[in-house]
Amino acid sequence: MPEIVKKTILNRDVCRFEIMAPRIAEKRKAGQFVIIRLHEHGERIPLTIADADPERGTITLIVQGVGKTTRELNNMKAGDKIADVVGPLGRPTHIENFGHSVVVGGGLGTAVMYPIARALKDAGNRVTFILGARTRSLLILEDELKGFCDEVKICTDDGSYGKKGFVTDLLKEMIEEGEKIDFVIGAGPIPMMKALAETTRPHGIKTVASLNPIMVDGTGMCGACRVLVGEETKFACVDGPEFDAHQVDFDLLWKRNRAYIKQEKIALERYLKMQQGATF
Amino acid sequence: MGERKKLSTKERLKIPRQPMPEQDPHERIKNFREVPLGYTPELAMKEAQRCLQCPDPPCVKGCPVEIDIPGFIKKIEEGDFLGAVRVIKKTNLLPAITGRVCPQDEQCEAECVLGKKFKPVAIGNLERFVADYERENNLIEIPPRESPKGKKVAVIGAGPAGLTVAADLIQKGYEVTIFEALHKPGGVLVYGIPEFRLPKSIVQKEIELLEKLGVEIVTDFVVGKTATIDELMEKEGYDAVFIGIGAGLPWFLNIPGENLIGVYSANEYLTRVNLMKAYMFPDYDTPLIESRRIAVIGGGNTAMDAARTALRSGAEKVYLIYRRSRKEMPARTEEIAHAEEEGVEFVFLTNPVEFIGDEEGRLKAVRVIKMQLGEPDESGRRRPIPVPGTEYEIEVDTAIVAIGNSSNPLLLQTTPDIETNKWGNIIVDPATGKTSKKGVFAGGDIVRGEATVILAMGDGRVAARAIDEYLQTGKW
Ligand SMILES: Cc1cc2nc3c(=O)[nH]c(=O)nc-3n(C[C@H](O)[C@H](O)[C@H](O)COP(=O)(O)OP(=O)(O)OC[C@H]3O[C@@H](n4cnc5c(N)ncnc54)[C@H](O)[C@@H]3O)c2cc1C
Ligand SMILES: Cc1cc2nc3c(=O)[nH]c(=O)nc-3n(C[C@H](O)[C@H](O)[C@H](O)COP(=O)(O)OP(=O)(O)OC[C@H]3O[C@@H](n4cnc5c(N)ncnc54)[C@H](O)[C@@H]3O)c2cc1C
Ligand code: SF4
Ligand code: SF4
Ligand code: FES
Numbered sequence: 001m002p003e004i005v006k007k008t009i010l011n012r013d014v015c016r017f018e019i020m021a022p023r024i025a026e027k028r029k030a031g032q033f034v035i036i037r038l039h040e041h042g043e044r045i046p047l048t049i050a051d052a053d054p055e056r057g058t059i060t061l062i063v064q065g066v067g068k069t070t071r072e073l074n075n076m077k078a079g080d081k082i083a084d085v086v087g088p089l090g091r092p093t094h095i096e097n098f099g100h101s102v103v104v105g106g107g108l109g110t111a112v113m114y115p116i117a118r119a120l121k122d123a124g125n126r127v128t129f130i131l132g133a134r135t136r137s138l139l140i141l142e143d144e145l146k147g148f149c150d151e152v153k154i155c156t157d158d159g160s161y162g163k164k165g166f167v168t169d170l171l172k173e174m175i176e177e178g179e180k181i182d183f184v185i186g187a188g189p190i191p192m193m194k195a196l197a198e199t200t201r202p203h204g205i206k207t208v209a210s211l212n213p214i215m216v217d218g219t220g221m222c223g224a225c226r227v228l229v230g231e232e233t234k235f236a237c238v239d240g241p242e243f244d245a246h247q248v249d250f251d252l253l254w255k256r257n258r259a260y261i262k263q264e265k266i267a268l269e270r271y272l273k274m275q276q277g278a279t280f
Numbered sequence: 281m282g283e284r285k286k287l288s289t290k291e292r293l294k295i296p297r298q299p300m301p302e303q304d305p306h307e308r309i310k311n312f313r314e315v316p317l318g319y320t321p322e323l324a325m326k327e328a329q330r331c332l333q334c335p336d337p338p339c340v341k342g343c344p345v346e347i348d349i350p351g352f353i354k355k356i357e358e359g360d361f362l363g364a365v366r367v368i369k370k371t372n373l374l375p376a377i378t379g380r381v382c383p384q385d386e387q388c389e390a391e392c393v394l395g396k397k398f399k400p401v402a403i404g405n406l407e408r409f410v411a412d413y414e415r416e417n418n419l420i421e422i423p424p425r426e427s428p429k430g431k432k433v434a435v436i437g438a439g440p441a442g443l444t445v446a447a448d449l450i451q452k453g454y455e456v457t458i459f460e461a462l463h464k465p466g467g468v469l470v471y472g473i474p475e476f477r478l479p480k481s482i483v484q485k486e487i488e489l490l491e492k493l494g495v496e497i498v499t500d501f502v503v504g505k506t507a508t509i510d511e512l513m514e515k516e517g518y519d520a521v522f523i524g525i526g527a528g529l530p531w532f533l534n535i536p537g538e539n540l541i542g543v544y545s546a547n548e549y550l551t552r553v554n555l556m557k558a559y560m561f562p563d564y565d566t567p568l569i570e571s572r573r574i575a576v577i578g579g580g581n582t583a584m585d586a587a588r589t590a591l592r593s594g595a596e597k598v599y600l601i602y603r604r605s606r607k608e609m610p611a612r613t614e615e616i617a618h619a620e621e622e623g624v625e626f627v628f629l630t631n632p633v634e635f636i637g638d639e640e641g642r643l644k645a646v647r648v649i650k651m652q653l654g655e656p657d658e659s660g661r662r663r664p665i666p667v668p669g670t671e672y673e674i675e676v677d678t679a680i681v682a683i684g685n686s687s688n689p690l691l692l693q694t695t696p697d698i699e700t701n702k703w704g705n706i707i708v709d710p711a712t713g714k715t716s717k718k719g720v721f722a723g724g725d726i727v728r729g730e731a732t733v734i735l736a737m738g739d740g741r742v743a744a745r746a747i748d749e750y751l752q753t754g755k756w
Pocket of ligand 4 (some may be wrong): 331338394
């Protein structure tokens with residue numbers, strides 16, 4: 001069972017884990033993910049491989065505690081073991097030197113975009129990263145991104161840090177100021193990705209979104225991750241997770257991601273109760 | 281242990297086929313426990329007396345792996361149950377499984393001479409009985425291993441095909457590693473076929489036996505992603521590879537509304553329930569949407585499994601919608617009977633044309649059209665044709681599409697030198713399982729398309745023999 005070798009708390013909701021998975025560390029490329037299962041009763045959930053150290057044999061996962069499984073993971077510590085980690089899954093991001101690439105990370109989408117920004121930079125792109133979050137305490141990876149991006153633009157919904165507003169406002173500004181943008185790629189909440197697509201569509205800028213549908217196996221066997229791209233149904237785990245944002249049916253994705261909303265609430269409440277029971 | 285009784289043929293013919301005791305339908309739909317309860321030794325010996333020990337037994341020809349059927353049945357009649365298992369295991373490694381899931385009514389039992397005038401000998405039930413007897417009494421013998429040959433074989437996929445290859449080659453003295461994509465080995469036996477038809481503890485036992493023999497099983501390893509076949513052979517020193525990855529890509533109907541919440545592929549539904557234990561949510565974390573009225577679409581074993589699983593997961597009403605008539609249903613006769621007893625409502629000669637949802641994108645009905653049967657198609661079954669003007673809606677909140685699977689391209693995309701046919705199945709030499717790539721063999725559903733457990737195991741056995749020969753001689 002893969003061991004957590006290091007855990008860092010990034011903010012109230014987000015933790016970074018380095019996990020021993022030598023084969024995946026060696027093989028993974030930007031844009032790929034793993035599926036993990038915490039224990040015998042656990043669910044299989046996908047997480048982006050944010051980084052890897054092939055020499056030490058570790059992969060880095062950045063996890064936002066939104067429901068039962070991600071919170072349970074965020075409560076684990078270095079030395080703990082995870083039942084299953086499988087990957088690298090999904091298609092790697094198509095990386096080339098586009099010229100000026102704008103990478104957009106909303107909230108946790110930043111973790112998903114981080115390795116991609118790096119790969120774009122390594123391929124010779126000029127990289128502008130637009131980093132957004134609801135509020136300052138939820139911003140992640142600012143220093144790391146500033147370390148290699150040509151520019152990092154920051155915004156928060158409440159104006160507590162950087163510009164007040166949405167990532168798409170910053171992107172719109174750049175476009176309006178006549179900046180030459182050759183490629184946009186982003187990840188974040190579904191409404192953000194939809195807005196991103198609408199921001200670039202009129203300007204014909206090639207735009208890719210990394211989608212986050214519900215998955216089970218992650219190998220194309222079940223079809224849980226169906227998304228509609230153009231007129232075609234795709235399995236995001238094998239055909240994606242990245243797709244042409246101008247073609248994606250974001251409304252469908254949003255609806256499908258709410259399929260288990262009732263059960264997720266039950267699971268989370270039960271987990272929180274059990275935890276309280278354990279502490280008091 | 282006794283002698284075979286001196287009964288006349290006439291006396292033997294008088295014995296009725298011994299039914300297998302079963303859980304009561306009203307009870308069993310409330311649990312996931314196995315439905316048929318198994319023979320007692322007395323019942324088994326009685327059933328065995330029905331076999332006429334035909335000199336040129338047609339039943340054997342009906343069995344894809346040609347088990348010496350009269351041979352093992354004779355041993356049962358004599359009370360030598362372990363002797364019977366030994367006869368079976370000469371050609372069939374997993375009798376506890378095949379005894380339960382083989383389509384006997386199309387294979388061994390279909391050919392039994394008794395079948396013409398009476399009911400055929402219950403070959404499957406007897407096979408299951410002796411295998412259970414051996415396992416439940418902890419009498420499984422660990423077969424001897426030949427001395428190490430110093431060669432390594434990689435088996436991709438831990439379904440029946442892969443497990444068979446591994447078992448045969450480990451005994452021959454090879455080092456064998458199975459690479460399995462999921463977190464549990466067993467293939468369809470664990471993620472597809474439900475507990476009430478094939479208890480997972482049985483599959484588990486077989487896998488433990490393999491591990492005891494020295495087979496290494498690496499789960500969470502997707503060949504094609506975690507490593508490619510070339511990497512396994514060139515970097516990691518595997519001398520031969522067997523591909524047994526099954527047919528794991530679900531077909532959908534391609535009709536409007538198929539992406540509504542509540543429309544599942546059978547693979548997803550069964551995986552959630554069987555592998556992830558969603559029926560025990562929230563004790564297990566994997567959820568299932570709350571379903572009251574379910575439509576299962578299809579007529580094969582998968583459809584029956586989905587329908588019966590749905591009943592046990594708390595649905596009030598389960599429809600099974602099939603576009604042809606009962607006669608053409610490919611499922612095992614026993615499963616159809618079980619589904620019916622349990623209250624699944626069959627809607628024959630009917631096909632979905634559209635899934636209808638509410639404003640949240642959740643399924644609320646399926647629109648169907650009546651069909652009639654026309655001329656036979658290439659499969660020899662009469663082709664269903666829609667009857668215009670007969671559309672109507674069935675109110676459901678969940679639909680499970682169980683119309684088949686094709687091959688998953690994930691692995692084969694990374695091996696362009698393995699030839700496939702237009703359906704994406706691997707092309708092999710049927711006598712050896714050899715693919716177009718040197719050192720690589722294949723068998724089971726990835727070669728045949730969706731087939732059966734026993735055929736997958738048969739392929740495994742053929743390939744194991746050919747792999748042994750290839751590794752001994754180096755000749756391709
Ligand atoms: C390709 C991909 C990469 C991802 N990368 C990251 C990442 O790097 N870091 C991170 O924190 N999160 C990532 N996610 C999202 C993460 O998988 C979900 O947050 C997680 O599954 C939620 O599980 P939960 O039990 O904690 O919450 P729940 O309460 O069960 O669910 C919260 C929400 O998460 C989504 N979700 C639920 N179950 C699944 C599932 N099995 N698969 C996918 N989504 C689900 C649903 O929209 C749901 O409403 C990624 C998702 C995908 C598809
Ligand atoms: C619901 C259902 C019910 C059925 N009922 C019956 C029945 O009653 N009787 C009967 O005879 N047959 C039945 N079948 C058919 C039977 O199960 C299959 O024919 C048989 O399992 C095929 O065996 P296999 O070894 O070829 O593949 P599978 O059993 O499909 O196993 C393949 C394995 O390979 C793994 N794999 C796939 N890709 C990779 C990869 N890239 N890397 C590593 N591992 C990989 C999969 O995870 C899986 O574990 C049923 C099938 C289903 C789906
Ligand atoms: S393996 Fe299957 S077909 Fe062969 S004898 Fe046993 S039940 Fe019949
Ligand atoms: S055909 Fe029937 S009666 Fe004859 S040997 Fe086979 S099982 Fe026995
Ligand atoms: S997650 Fe099962 S097919 Fe994509």
